[in-house]
Amino acid sequence: MAKQISQRRRQAQLRRQQLIDAALHQFGEKGYDGASIRDIARAAGVTEALVYHYFRNKEHLFEEVIKARSFAPILRRVLDEAGDTHPAEVLRTVLQEFIDLMYHNAPMARMFITEFLRHPVCARYFRAMVEDNTANLTRYLQEQQQRGVFRVDMDAEAVAGMLLGMAFALFFAWGQAPEREWHQRRDKFLQYTVPVVLEGIWAKSAPPDHT
Amino acid sequence: MAKQISQRRRQAQLRRQQLIDAALHQFGEKGYDGASIRDIARAAGVTEALVYHYFRNKEHLFEEVIKARSFAPILRRVLDEAGDTHPAEVLRTVLQEFIDLMYHNAPMARMFITEFLRHPVCARYFRAMVEDNTANLTRYLQEQQQRGVFRVDMDAEAVAGMLLGMAFALFFAWGQAPEREWHQRRDKFLQYTVPVVLEGIWAKSAPPDHT
Amino acid sequence: MAKQISQRRRQAQLRRQQLIDAALHQFGEKGYDGASIRDIARAAGVTEALVYHYFRNKEHLFEEVIKARSFAPILRRVLDEAGDTHPAEVLRTVLQEFIDLMYHNAPMARMFITEFLRHPVCARYFRAMVEDNTANLTRYLQEQQQRGVFRVDMDAEAVAGMLLGMAFALFFAWGQAPEREWHQRRDKFLQYTVPVVLEGIWAKSAPPDHT
Amino acid sequence: MAKQISQRRRQAQLRRQQLIDAALHQFGEKGYDGASIRDIARAAGVTEALVYHYFRNKEHLFEEVIKARSFAPILRRVLDEAGDTHPAEVLRTVLQEFIDLMYHNAPMARMFITEFLRHPVCARYFRAMVEDNTANLTRYLQEQQQRGVFRVDMDAEAVAGMLLGMAFALFFAWGQAPEREWHQRRDKFLQYTVPVVLEGIWAKSAPPDHT
DNA sequence: GATGAATGAGCCTTCATTCAT
DNA sequence: AATGAATGAAGGCTCATTCAT
Incomplete structure (x- = not known):
């Protein structure tokens, strides 16, 4: 029984x-x-x-749907596991994971995007997620900053927001495009765009030898 | 009569x-x-x-609403009037106009965002708008690149997309926040974040004397 | 002016x-x-x-439509002009005219049929039309009866109603069929069915020499 | 349970x-x-x-209404049960049943009539019904014809159509009249009109002794 | 745990009709 | 004579939700 x-x-x-x-x-x-x-x-x-x-x-x-499938925990793990690889590599990996996560969970991502602007509950969760991720990324950037990798006057939070924002915009704009086009955009973003951004924040005394 | x-x-x-x-x-x-x-x-x-x-x-x-209020023409004007001020200034202005345009037409911007993912008509217009704006900004960047302002290996289109994407993400994430917070985020973006990005694309031979 | x-x-x-x-x-x-x-x-x-x-x-x-195009006057004319041809011929002609009138004014006929059962105005006009036609045909049959053409015990009004009713039913059931079928049905009705009916009302002393 | x-x-x-x-x-x-x-x-x-x-x-x-209440089965039963009473009696009974069936199911009969000309579904069912009934009656007439009751040159199908058509026209024209008038018309039809029609189809060698 | 019967509110749309021009 | 702007009512249909079984 x-x-x-x-x-x-x-x-x-x-x-x-x-x-x-x-x-x-x-x-x-x-x-x-x-x-x-x-x-x-x-x-x-x-x-x-x-x-x-x-x-x-x-x-x-709707609330249960949101609760049950938050991005947050997954992303946190990714960031925590970053370890001490070269920061350029780490950041590229982080953003790649972030982008792919959205892409492979497109229905949920779409739902978050479209309902974020209307549904308080969704907005709350979405914001929490954003803040969580930004905080994690910020913390990482600050650690590297203190180790002299990044410029002293770098605003870690602003940079974190910028990187995640760009990734988000990429998914928003092209996440529904034909698969080939999507992959092209994604790859160019990771291989070209991200490095360009980093260019502006490396500490001058420590020229990076990234790929 | x-x-x-x-x-x-x-x-x-x-x-x-x-x-x-x-x-x-x-x-x-x-x-x-x-x-x-x-x-x-x-x-x-x-x-x-x-x-x-x-x-x-x-x-x-719905279609009429979209047609009647497309961002495109407004944005194009802004970009065309850029003239020959210092590129850093121009880009900052362009992005500022873009951001403020979204903010001051928030209802429509929100509509575009939420319906873009569902409504074919909206998607079409949105994409046209994105492409139009990106094309304009790309052209501007290429011109400056040829004048030696930006690095020879700069991918103008990628940079244009990156800048607009960041601006879009900013509006998306914080456009509904309390006004004070919004303004703080906006200002920091224009005064700090954008310059950081530009750092990575200036031609080395021509060190910029931007603010 | x-x-x-x-x-x-x-x-x-x-x-x-x-x-x-x-x-x-x-x-x-x-x-x-x-x-x-x-x-x-x-x-x-x-x-x-x-x-x-x-x-x-x-x-x-609606009322004007009905008033403006009543069958009645047309049919009356047809009956009045009957003259003194052989009754069998006259009746066949009358019924043929009646059927063709409906067929060539199908829209109105349909309207009469479908609205007769709902619209008082239509019902009134339709009934008047039916009565008018029946009365005319009845009168004709009675005249011929008095001249010894039809049986003394013939109920002229019943026969008139029967003939017109059959014609009406023919149009109702097949008036919308493909044209070829319609013509077949119509011809068989005029050439075979009507004579069969008449068979029952000829005065026995005066065997008809109809075609 | x-x-x-x-x-x-x-x-x-x-x-x-x-x-x-x-x-x-x-x-x-x-x-x-x-x-x-x-x-x-x-x-x-x-x-x-x-x-x-x-x-x-x-x-x-609408379709279910039509399907659920088709005349066809009822009518078929009536015709099948005809047995071997005197044909005049059988036919009178058949037509009487047909007329009364319509009269007692006036709402549906009216619906069939009015929607027949517009609604394909209704037209289909109505036509099937007509053909079914005509076929049954035709078969009966042919049987009697072969037994020498009716003239050799009788067109059974035309006669069947004529009889049912007359009955239908009777109902159409007077089915909504005040009850007394309706009954008069109905009775005259069954007792006088139908026999008149039959007059034209009896085989001459076998003079009928109907009432 | 799972279902189907039942509802009130609402949605998009059409209609017959009026009125100022 | 002719039009387009404007309306209240209604129509077919869907939806989120409840309840007895």
Whole structure:
């Protein structure tokens, strides 16, 4: 009997996740208003009423979708694992991970982008994410600054925001383009654009020997 | 009689514009799906049916809103008038105009952002706008490059995209923040971030004496 | 000046007729509810408002359409001109005229049929028409009956109703069929069916030598 | 539990029928365009939305109404049960049943008549019905013809069409008249008109002894 | 846990009609 | 004579949500 209960619970957990996944895709493709509960339910292969069995209402479901799949933890890990490779390499990797993360989670990214400007909940999470990432990147830049890698007068936070902003803009503008074009833009961004930016912040006494 | 007709026509023109304005605001605040024809009509102080007297349907109204208020012409003017001031100054001005333009037309900017990912029409116009602006800025950068101001190996298009992208990301992330914060971010961007970027593209033989 | 006025009047008369024609076709094709004032106006190449300049409202326009094009006068003429040809020939001609009249004025006929069951005005006119025609045909049959052509116990009115009813049913059921089929049905009706009916009403003493 | 489910199903079945009935009456009285979903829902005592729970849209509801209540099966039964009574009696009975069937299902009959000329679906069903009935009656007439009851040169199909057409025209023209008048017309038709028609098709060698 | 019946509110759109010009 | 601006009502349909089963 306990087994049955735990099985039920597992089944419930599964359903819940299934619904969140379906909702994520629908919201991502059609937006909050554009995606109906019916759409979501059908995409998950269940009845509309069942959605209300798991989530109080559409708003709540939306919040759960946001909570369940934040970028933040993933990105933090990436940054933490940076280690002590050459900063140029590290930053390029970080931005690459960031860009690819958005690209491979396009539905969610789209949802965040489109609903950020309307949905307070979404805005809150999005901002938290941005701040989290910026803070992490800022911290890293400051560490390197103190080690003499970057100019003393560098504004670490501004640079962090600039780098992430550029990456974000890249995804926004071209994330939906045909795959080939997207890859071209992405590669040029990582190989050419980022280094150009870094040019302005290296400490002069320590000329970089980056690739 | 001719006068009467022209008056009627003027009145009609006015109404049309009035409706487009109202629609712009409603779409900007609530998105395409979220803004109902009723909302728009009420905001313009007329009946729903009148909206259909001027526009075939919601889709068409939306297109008219987009067409009627494209950034492109405004931006082009700004860039064309750049003249021959110091490039650093020019670029700062251009970006400032760009940012302020978005900020002062926030409802439309928001609409473009949120509907870009869903509405083909919007996407088309948005992309045209991006390309137009990038092309203009690219051209300017190339001119300066040929005059020896910028490095020979500078990729003008990539730099143009980077600058505009950063500006866009700035607006996206902070355009809705409290006014004071917005202004701080904006100013820091123009006074600090942009120069940092430029640092990487100046021709070495011609050290800039920018502010 | 008088000329101008009369010209205007003629123009007005023309427009009126034009509108009635357009309305007839629209009502015939789409029914009273299905045909909108806009449809009618467009079909006549004028503005909706002009329809209201000539007719108080849709109902009135409908009535005018019905009044303006009653079958009755046409049919009466046909019957009056019957003269003294052989009755079988006369009846066949009468029915043929009746059928062809409906077929060549299909839009109006359709309108009468479909609106008869709903629209009191239409019902009144239709019934008047039916009664008029039946009365005429009945009178003719009675005259021939008194001349010894038809059986003494023939119920002239019943026979008249039966003949016209059959013709009507023919048009109703097949009037929309492909033209070839329609013509086949029509011809068989006139050449075979009608004579069969007459068989039952000839006076026995006077065997007919019809074709 | 199975009981509960079946009860629910029964309830649903009931609702469905209820809606079809309501729709039938509304369509019959006001026509397809004239009868709104609101009308139908109110007549059935439910919300408009529930109509859409049972039927995909108005068109579908209309089709279901037509399918659910076709004359065809009823008429076929009547004809099949004809047995071997005297043909005059059989035919009179058949036509009487046909007429009464229309009269007692006046709303649907009216709907068929008015929508036949506009609605393809209705036209299809109506035509099938006509052909089915005509075919049955034709077959019966041919059987009797082979047994020597009717003239050798009788065109069974034409006669069948004629008889049913007359009956239809009778209903069309007078089915809405005051009840007394209707009954008079109906009785005269069955007792006088039909025999007159038959007069023309009896085989001469076998003089009928009908009433 | 899961379903289908049921609802009230709202949406986009069309319609018949009026009025100033 | 003719038009276009303007409206209130209604129509078909969808949606988020509840409830009994």
